[in-house]
Amino acid sequence: MRARAAIAAKTLRTDRWWLAPLITVVGLSAWVIYATVRVFMHDFYWVADYHYLTPFYSPCVTERCVEGASHFGSFLPGWWIIPDAALTLPFLLLFRLTCYYYRKAYYRSFWLSPPACAVPDGHDSYSGETRFPLLGQNLHRYFFYAAAIISLINTWDAIYAFHSPEGFGFGLGNVILLVNVVMLWAYTISCHSCRHIIGGRLKHFSKHPVRYKAWTAVSWLNVRHMQLAWITLGTLAFTDFYVMAIAANWFNDLRFIN
Amino acid sequence: MGTDPQQAAGKPAAKRQFRIWRGDETGGDLQDYTVEVNEGEVVLDVIHRLQATEAPDLACRWNCKAGKCGSCSMEINGKPRLGCMTRMSTFEEAETVTVTPLRTFPVIRDLVTDVSFNYEKARETPAFAPPADVAPGDYRMQQIDVERSQEFRKCIECFLCQNVCHVIRDHDENKPAFSGPRFFIRASELDMHPLDTRTDRKEYAQSEMGLGFCNITKCCTEVCPEHIKITDNGIIPMKERVVDRRYDPLVWLGNKIFRRGQVPQTSATSGHSSGAVTSGAAHGGVHSHAGGSHDSGAERQAQQGVNWQREVPHPTAPAVDSSGKLPLTELTFDRAAAPSPFGDDVEFPLPAEHLNFAHPQQDEPKH
Structure with missing residues (x-):
């Protein structure tokens, strides 16, 4: 067995290869901290006048939930440790945790395996996704199915929010909720598992013209999966913040109709 | 390279700093070179200039210089790149360009690795x-x-x-x-x-x-x-x-x-663990390239035009090494030149009468 070239430097890259993983660590950490604080705040998630419900509490299923926010009933105990959207949040978290884009992002930036291309792995041994627990990444498809159902619930929230004390209403909050839902759908549909289920698994596109068209459309979105992953983190946090601000009366919603 | 660089390029040639890994499996290090670079050149051009001037024994694998043969893979400033597709204009004038062999494979000499x-x-x-x-x-x-x-x-x-x-x-x-x-x-x-x-x-x-x-x-x-x-x-x-x-x-x-997708048991699902598989092209006794057929019907058809099923006798088996397979490279084989995967008694171009295509007028006298 011949030996590799004896090159002393661990990497000879001269560009700022550490910048992208650094931004990822900062961005993801900031989001996770914000989301954790909000989920355990158990307050300021519902604007009764306009029916605004933040996606972090949808659907609200604990005894603590205010009326209106809980369209599926409130059957879980109101301990502070239980998130009010305990049915949906775990699945959304797992959907993103097993997402092919986020996997790339955190394997590189948090796990340093590898931190950047042609930069050495931060670990002595490596078995990849061949054994437990990382073998579980193959469950991504289940979480995609769950995320698609949750997107339906979020869509209902956005439609239900066209409301005011006088009946129909429309304000800036509605625009924010709608944009968030559209982006969530785009992120969910652009998922690699979705692309596979829609048409990628076929061997003969010519026998399935409709699925081929759908696959082409999903492929177009799939190229943008990374951008959509970050955009939806932004829209989720912003939507939640806006609803919190209105619910806490920090400022008033800009109303266009009623 | 024979032309005057000042004439060939718009800008006068400049001296640039290079660091190139020199050595073999027993060891080696990065060596500094100052070399002339002209406008429009790529890293492989510079390596060729070094070979022509101060480092004639610098080993480098290359072939097409057009990004299509995949020979000149190397690591340039730590990034795996093709030498022929990395333009010198992508580096700063004062930047030292470091060129090393591929890290993942054993080194043979200088920039050449055993892949x-x-x-x-x-x-x-x-x-x-x-x-x-x-x-x-x-x-x-x-x-x-x-x-x-x-x-x-x-x-x-x-x-x-x-x-x-x-x-x-x-x-x-x-x-x-x-x-x-x-x-x-x-x-x-x-x-x-x-x-x-x-x-x-x-x-x-x-x-x-x-x-x-x-x-x-x-x-x-x-x-x-x-x-x-x-x-x-x-x-x-x-x-x-x-x-x-x-x-x-x-x-x-x-x-x-x-009731679709019934999976038959296969070598992969039945728990065998050998890395190698037998060739998928187990065609029995047919070889489509050489010789005449024993089947008179197929032979007649072949005379009329194309007949891919025409049975032809086996050529001799290709020369294999101790593992029973074609050797991967000349380096690891005991004969000069690469062995023919078609068998040593098959010559190219194939004789016209041994093809599976027969021209309708092939037997008529030529002018």
Whole structure:
């Protein structure tokens, strides 16, 4: 067995290869901290006048939930440790945790395996996704199915929010909720598992013209999966913040109709 | 290189700093060179200039100088690149350019590495398996069906993806179990191919090629000089196909209800663990390239035009090494020049009377 070239430097890259993983660590950490604080705040998630419900509490299923926010009933105990959207949040978290884009992002930036291309792995041994627990990444498809159902619930929230004390209403909050839902759908549909289920698994596109068209459309979105992953983190946090601000009366919603 | 550089380029030639790894398997180090660089040149040009001037013994593999042969793979400023496709204009004037051999493979000398690993993995990958009842030449398929496979056919086998993949770059011990991105797209190419009949490619990719080792950090896609979307279009679809077979409840239910996708037991699913597989082209006694047939009907038909089923006698077997296979390179074989995979008694071009095509007027006297 011949030996590799004896090159002393661990990497000879001269560009700022550490910048992208650094931004990822900062961005993801900031989001996770914000989301954790909000989920355990158990307050300021519902604007009764306009029916605004933040996606972090949808659907609200604990005894603590205010009326209106809980369209599926409130059957879980109101301990502070239980998130009010305990049915949906775990699945959304797992959907993103097993997402092919986020996997790339955190394997590189948090796990340093590898931190950047042609930069050495931060670990002595490596078995990849061949054994437990990382073998579980193959469950991504289940979480995609769950995320698609949750997107339906979020869509209902956005439609239900066209409301005011006088009946129909429309304000800036509605625009924010709608944009968030559209982006969530785009992120969910652009998922690699979705692309596979829609048409990628076929061997003969010519026998399935409709699925081929759908696959082409999903492929177009799939190229943008990374951008959509970050955009939806932004829209989720912003939507939640806006609803919190209105619910806490920090400022008033800009109303266009009623 | 014979022309005056000042004439050939718009700007006068400038001296630039290079650091090149010189050595062999016993050791080596980075050596400094100051070398002339002209406008429009690439790194490989500069290496050729060094060979022509102060370092005539500098070893470097190259061939087409057009990014199509995949020979001049090297690491330039730490990044796996093709020497012939890396323009000198992408570096700052004062920047020192560091050139090293591929790290993942054993070094032979200077910038030349032994990439046999890849040829071994290629040999282990099951070949294209067309339907048994369709003769070569009668293959028909639609463009949209074969499009996805065609993307992977752009591969020039420069092995930059194999080199950058941290699974083997940083963990040499994974080499026996891991085939690498180049062969994952080969597996995808064949699994997506409309005329491929093997049904065990997914299981094979997971259990024998080490698809599970990939953690989709996408460096293979980043370095691919042909811009093949290795991860998004090859590896992830293959991972999803494995999920289909192994983990998806809805697919399982659908298969139960519609009785489709009955999986026959295969070498990959039946628990055998040898890395190598027998060739997919076990055609029995037919060789389509040489000799006359013993079947008089087929012989008559051949005289009328094309007959792909024309039976022709076997040529002698190709020369193989101690493992019973064609040697990977001349370096590891006991004869001069590469052995013919067709058998040593077959000559090219084939004699016209031994072809499967006969011109209707071939027996008439020529003018």
